Amino acid sequence: MIKASLTSATKRFGETVAVDGVSLEVEDGEFVVLLGPTGAGKTTTLRLFAGLETPDKGRVTIAGSDVTRLGPAERDVAFVFQQYSLYPHLTVFENLAFPLKAPGRRVSAAQIRKRVEEIAELLRIAPKLKNRVTALSGGEMQRVSIGRALVREPNLFLMDEPLSSLDAKLREDLRLELKRIQRDLGATIVYVTHDQLEAMTLADRIGVLAEGRLVQIDTPRVVYERPANIYAAQRLGSPQINLVAPTALAVGEVPGGAAQVGVRPEDVVVAPREGTNGVANAPPKGVPGEILTVEHFGVETIALIDIGGRQVHALLGPRTTLTQGMPVAASVRPGAALYFDATGARL
Numbered sequence: 001m002i003k004a005s006l007t008s009a010t011k012r013f014g015e016t017v018a019v020d021g022v023s024l025e026v027e028d029g030e031f032v033v034l035l036g037p038t039g040a041g042k043t044t045t046l047r048l049f050a051g052l053e054t055p056d057k058g059r060v061t062i063a064g065s066d067v068t069r070l071g072p073a074e075r076d077v078a079f080v081f082q083q084y085s086l087y088p089h090l091t092v093f094e095n096l097a098f099p100l101k102a103p104g105r106r107v108s109a110a111q112i113r114k115r116v117e118e119i120a121e122l123l124r125i126a127p128k129l130k131n132r133v134t135a136l137s138g139g140e141m142q143r144v145s146i147g148r149a150l151v152r153e154p155n156l157f158l159m160d161e162p163l164s165s166l167d168a169k170l171r172e173d174l175r176l177e178l179k180r181i182q183r184d185l186g187a188t189i190v191y192v193t194h195d196q197l198e199a200m201t202l203a204d205r206i207g208v209l210a211e212g213r214l215v216q217i218d219t220p221r222v223v224y225e226r227p228a229n230i231y232a233a234q235r236l237g238s239p240q241i242n243l244v245a246p247t248a249l250a251v252g253e254v255p256g257g258a259a260q261v262g263v264r265p266e267d268v269v270v271a272p273r274e275g276t277n278g279v280a281n282a283p284p285k286g287v288p289g290e291i292l293t294v295e296h297f298g299v300e301t302i303a304l305i306d307i308g309g310r311q312v313h314a315l316l317g318p319r320t321t322l323t324q325g326m327p328v329a330a331s332v333r334p335g336a337a338l339y340f341d342a343t344g345a346r347l
């Protein structure tokens with residue numbers, strides 16, 4: 001079942017087309033992440049779902065109804081923003097209970113208590129329910145913000161970089177918890193980020209936005225392995241995909257119309273050009289290059305290699321014996337090259 005959709009939605013601000021003919025269907029229980037750099041139109045897309053913006057063209061539906069002309073209060077959506085928007089003079093319990101006490105909601109005190117306690121448990125803030133929110137850490141405050149959205153069981157959750165104000169460790173913890181909670185509750189979430197790690201780990205599908213357009217929407221794996229174009233290819237992967245001239249890495253048969261070849265670092269095969277005792281082995285396959293740097297990250301090692309004046313990243317095994325300055329031969333794992341035409345579209 002489709003829980004929310006945009007159909008050919010366009011939103012302009014003066015000369016700027018913030019969202020340009022975006023069509024997007026979010027399934028019930030799905031976690032869709034909108035990924036793109038600053039100004040790509042992520043927040044505006046989210047605000048169209050929320051009813052905080054009205055599209056100039058196109059339609060918005062939520063739970064099967066056309067809500068294009070309805071305001072936020074009439075859409076039954078919950079938002080979480082980057083900055084916690086909590087009531088500082090209230091306790092954690094009162095902040096979590098607040099959305100349930102809105103006028104028109106007839107929820108008994110006992111039901112409120114039960115729901116708040118459930119959510120507090122889920123978010124692991126139950127021991128803090130009596131604390132004032134000002135006495136919480138940043139991570140706890142953001143948990144309360146997320147909890148405030150979750151108590152209500154709305155049609156749709158809209159989250160705009162909810163973890164970006166947190167430090168790396170908290171961010172990771174909360175990211176894992178958010179995914180677990182979303183699965184447990186079967187919640188439908190549209191989530192905005194420019195963090196590829198969040199996108200890769202949270203999303204059922206990633207929507208890649210560029211200049212207001214939805215460039216690709218698919219599972220993280222498909223966007224990574226079969227990007228629609230160079231732009232989408234560059235959004236995922238760290239280090240970024242290597243882009244070289246069609247023949248620079250000797251990648252075999254190049255399809256007609258290929259202007260660039262994309263090779264992920266893990267698909268660059270690197271072999272030493274000389275035997276360890278200085279005696280030449282049979283020359284390895286590939287183009288000659290030289291190792292510029294080797295960085296050890298524990299679980300992986302990344303080398304930067306110069307091949308004929310071009311630099312490419314290669315993922316090496318953790319126990320690699322390759323070191324800086326070594327002459328090497330670089331090639332591409334068979335079948336792993338991605339070909340792009342002059343417009344950047346993948347062939």
Ligand SMILES: Nc1ncnc2c1ncn2[C@@H]1O[C@H](COP(=O)(O)OP(=O)(O)OP(=O)(O)O)[C@@H](O)[C@H]1O
Nearest residue numbers: 013016018036037038039040041042043044045194
């Ligand atoms: N209220 C507004 N008035 C004028 N221009 C706006 C307004 N809101 C957004 N824009 C413009 O629309 C474009 C898309 O903005 P949007 O905030 O949707 O991008 P974003 O991908 O969310 O970026 P960020 O990651 O920086 O939040 C930008 O060029 C922005 O300057």
